[in-house]
Amino acid sequence: MIEPAITAFYTRHSEDSRLQIGLGPLEFERNKLLIGRYLQTNVLTVADVGGGTGHYAAWLCGLGHRVTLIDPVPQHIEQAKRKAKRNGNGFACLLGEARRLPLENASVDIVILHGPLYHLQERSDRLLALKEARRVLKPGGVMLGFAITHAASAVAALHSSMIHQPQIFSMCRSELLTGQHEPPDGMPGILPHAYFHRPRMLVDEVDEAGFTVTGLYAVEGLAWMDGQFFQSWADPTKRTRLLELVGLTESDRELLCFSPHMMVSASVNLGSSV
Helix, strand or coil: CCCHHHHHHHHHCCHHHHCCCCCHHHHHHHHHHHHHCCCCCCCCEEEEECCCCCHHHHHHHHCCCEEEEEECCHHHHHHHHHHHHHCCCCEEEEECECCECCCCCCCEEEEEECCHHHHCCCHHHHHHHHHHHHHHEEEEEEEEEEEEECCHHHHHHHHHCHHHCHHHHHHHHHHHHHCEECCCCCCCCCCCCEECECHHHHHHHHHHCCCEEEEEEECCCCHHHCCCHHHHHHCHHHHHHHHHHHHHHCCCCCCHHHCCEEEEEEECCCCCCC
């Protein structure tokens, strides 16, 4: 269903623990906050596409929503099913891929695209995924798509001084010039080939797929650049200040590329057709 390198990467590395280590807790907290703005008080039907091992599906299920998790990695589906069982089988888990969703037309209120917009390296494939999201959304439905910014690796490499390694510099150069991400040979733990968006290009793709873009937000924002981030995150007062800083700058497109991830929100116009 997807590139073998992507399946191999997620089979070797634990996606289930990713949001609990490193910058994962910041990403998880911010994603929940951003997604939560689009959750109404009534029960919604949600498609969690690229939902991994079910962290977000379990959270959404706990809020009372009807969730279907879709992921192309068999190991993720097995882990998600165990998580769903612990939640009283509160969400469904389907092996599937964003370009061909196993869902009926106009059947869900919200589609969340967690990985397709960066794992699909070709623009034509990303547009297929976006159009599939539009197909399964009800009129008036909402698409929330997560992307990696084109400067993410360069900023992180500067922050860690790894930018001076020739292979890392070459990778960052490609991402800045073309958006194409190719990991250096012999460096495990780096995401396999992917596409990293400029904010404007992300908006253009969502527009081209027939959506109306309603927002573009930084996920981690500037907070991760705190020189003592992990100590600060462990301090409730400092954590609150960091989250306030991200909130103040989340929609500032001149600062958006300092954030590793960004989220685009878009709606399906009432009366629109696929």
